Amino acid sequence: MAAPIRAVLVLLVLAFLVGGIIDVLRNFEDNQCEMTWMYEQPEYHSITLNKKFQRQFPRYGLYFYGEGNYAHQMKKLKFALTGVPVLFIPGNGGSYKQVRSLGSVAQRKAQNMNNFFHFNYFSVDLNEELSGMHGAVLYQQTEFVNYCIRKILNLYKDSPSPPTSVILVGHSMGGMIARALFTQKNFDPNSVSTIITQATPHQGLVLVPDYLVGKFYKEVNGYWKANKNTKLRDVVVVSTGGGFRDVQVRQDLTSLDGLVAQNVSISTSSMSVPKAWVSTDHLCAVWCRQMVMVTERALFDIVNRSTLQESADVKNKMSVFRYHFLENPGSREYLPVWDEKVEIIKPAIWEPVTTKQWLIVKEKRKKFVYLTVPISKNKNTLVAASNAKVDNWIFACKIKRGQDDCGDTLNLAQRGRVIPPLYSNKRVIQLDLAELTDFTHVVLVLPRGEDKTVVSGEIVGRSELSRTYKLPGLLDILSAFPGSLLSKKEIFRFKGSNSVFFDVSLSGLNSVFHSYKAYLDSTGCPNSTDEYDGSVMQFHMTDGFEDTFAFIKQGLSGEITLKRQSVYRGKTQQKVQLLLYLQPGCNYRLSIKPEILDSMGQFIRFYGPLLLAFIVANILMGFIGQLRSLNKSTICPTLLESVAKYSRPYYVIPLELVIRYLLSHQTVHRFLLPLGLPEDDSIHLQRLRMWFSGLPLILYLLGLGFIAFYVYFFQIVLKVCGKVLCRVWCCPDVCSSLFKLLKYGLILAAIGISGFVCGSLGIAVCCCIQLLKLIRLRCACEHTSPQQFHSISLYNFHFSIFLMLLWLFLFDAPPLIVWVGHIKFSYRLEDDPSRLAGVLCSVAYLIISTWDKPSPVRNMYTSVIYMLYIDVILLLLYATYSQYRIVYVLVAVMLSLIVPQIVSNTIREPNVSDEKDKND
Secondary structure: OHHHHHHHHHHHHHHHHHHHHHHHHHOOOOOOOOEOOOOOOEEEEEOOOOHHHHHHOOOOEEEEEEEHHHHHHHHHOOOOOOOEEEEEEOOOOOOHHHHHHHHHHHHHHHHHOOOOOOEEEEEEEOOOOOOOOOHHHHHHHHHHHHHHHHHHHHOOOOOOOOOOOOEEEEEOHHHHHHHHHHHOOOOOHHHOOEEEEEOOOOOOOOOOOOHHHHHHHHHHHHHHHHHOOOOOOOOEEEEEEOHHHOOOOOHHHHOOOOOOOHHHEEEEEOOOOOOOOOOOOOOHHHHEHHHHHHHHHHHHHOEEOOOOEEOOOHHHHHHHHHHHHOOOOOOOOOOOOOOOOOOOOOOEEEEEOOOOEEEEEEOOEOOEEEEEEEOOOOOOEEEEEEOOOOOOOEEEEOOOOOOOOOOOEEEOHHHOEEOOOOOOOOEEEEEEHHHHOOOOEEEEEEOOEOOOEEEEEEEEOHHHHEEEEEOOOHHHHHHOOOHHHHOOEEEEEEOOOOOOEEEEEEEOOOOOOOOEEEEEEEEOOOOOOOOOOEEEEEEEEOOOOOOEEEEEEOOOEEEEEEOOOOOOOOOOOOOEEEEEEOOOOOEEEEEEEEOHHHHHHHHHHHHOOOHHHHHHHHHHHHHHHHHHHHHHHOOOOOHHHHHHHHOOHHHHHHHHHHHHHHHOOHHHHHHHHHHOOOOOHHHHHHHOOOOOOOHHHHHHHHHHHHHHHHHHHHHHHHHHHHHHOHHHHOOOHHHHHHHHHHHHHHHHHHHHHHHHOOHHHHHHHHHHHHHHHHHHHHHHHOOOOOOHHHHHHHHHHHHHHHHHHHHHHHHOHHHHHHHHHHOOOOOOOOOOOOHHHHHHHHHHHHHHHHOOOOOOOOOOOHHHHHHHHHHHHHHHHHOOOOOOHHHHHHHHHHHHHHHHHHHHHHOOOOOOOOOOOOOO
């Protein structure tokens, strides 16, 4: 009965993992980003660097971006520059040519301004290195960018108004390099005062590939935390994440919370950036036209018009960035100071609004039209929407009885907010009329012109605008299953309403696991040919700028996903709202349905990388079970059988939680601190607000289900390979002897390769040799012979060793990938973090291959079992987030295995047979 239950659990786990992966990949659909156009053929001109740095960094370079005549003119003048310098830093595997999107738009925008001032765009060529996989590369790139900044400023020495700082734009890891510059000893902190980062994982990488990357993050973030209110108080940093579509860097990792002072930092999502409202994948963040335009508008607005260089006023720059990236009220351009009063344009038409709700459409107007809405004493809230192409589109005024003109006025336009769709010029405003008791009317402006202008609004009580809805929890969903997942539940229906705005407060959306979809169906709408007529749904969370929007064209139905982009780190309870900006005259129905696939995807996005350590832990627990069987009967069962019998959560999780609890106490921490023991990974996860007590158990069970399917699938593949290649490998003894000589030669070569070339390459060689050995053993298992039972036991033992070698290679593969990119410059990978692991693993594998049978001496593996059990506990404590430590654990396992092999084959018991394995 236990076997069918285990099979069902494995299938459920697989369904959960597969469903989550499908949901994550589904985010690549429906890309709404527009491609940034190139006005002319882009040209990249190399900047001559100091010979010393050319010898030190032969792989890197510095380029100046230009187009057409401007590029040639600058080249003729030997780059005697006068513009505002901007340096683009590409990210992991990024190209210096990615600067063309920003550079092209900036050049055309400057031409439209008659070159009153312009930007000079530079880009560093980092050889498209995978900086996110090799920490040594991050340090080298930071040092090179530091030199490039000094070189760029030196190009302006003959300028009438030379700049003192360079604006940095960093994509992905390029943003981390920009912040890491301040940790350099010879870096001038005054040379950089503005940093814009695109999809940069400031809080940490999803996967930590080696200890140098972890060290780099610790140094950079530690420096910024310690100096954010002192040395770095005048450095403005803007960070934008890609939202749901960026599956490489989650939104919460792009946050600057706790790293940069709040008064000089902005963290937001491209999904909520005004006049963008798109989710970008990791690479799209560079070329997405909507985000490029917002970035360029902000850069042009932080230029001081007197010096024609970047403004030194921190408050002014923050005001500009908040306007463009967070709270755009919808003006045609950035206004440092809004007019407090509104000028009345005469002659004008004054039209009173006498209804509670209104929808006014004006096609052609020869005069300004002022719609006057009386401030009601009974109703305390006014909501209005307008697409009028004028900045001061709404104001309060005093109108005396019998007059059509205003006396005193108060501009209210700066309180509005722009909403989708893009290019519609739609703005909305919600006013508390209790604050306008000194005025008699609110006036909406329709400027003269040929454009179609639509103004809608209503005056209601605050209670009439809002509703509260409790989202169904897990128990509610299970009690109504399967209907709860298949059908939409209607919440509200607006029959023939002229409502303009509605606020639905949602309770129960407290975790990143929760995911729902809201559906808005509109019927009975008047016919419209305007593509911008329709309704807007906004998923809003207070104390955060991670809103999502959905535009529903008039008469159609639409949906919006209700799920968190990041874990909320605030101290107070966050309010979650669904805001509806409706088109009057339609009938609406709002429905909500839980999304189980999205919930799975959320778990994979946030906790998928943590699952890797638990997968390896289950492999080791299965291997422990095999060693226990060898201790009792010298028979090695299959890894699948051993995992089913010995990989139980209660063997590991309780002890792991107890040790973690003890380590959390200050007394124990102070005792272990001098020993150099690192803090366990749960502390970092707690800082990210991702840790909860039941997480290890959930991850362990998921890892158990995954490894059960993984081992079963791999055994089938090897069985098929054994049958197909049986004739090739089951050859005469001469071929077997040649294979042994080749095997030892390759292992010795792997030791040398690990020490002098790349450690990961040596591990890869050992992994390939073990795979060939497994195929030969699988072939031997297919033949009926007296040694068949012994061959199967030997195959099971070496299958587990192969899995450990394979996972060791997977976690140690990043240095090998970096080495392939560096091979044209040097055959040896400098600062190779895998060197020691490769040498130790290759030596251990050489000894295991010399005596390739399990130890024939009973109880020889007792001490190894205890050591492996300790390794599993350490793995879950210290390698859950810091995945590079899994390599250390697996190397320790390999070294643990050689002790019983050496002892049992050098000091034999008298009754132990020395019969050689003929199938090797």
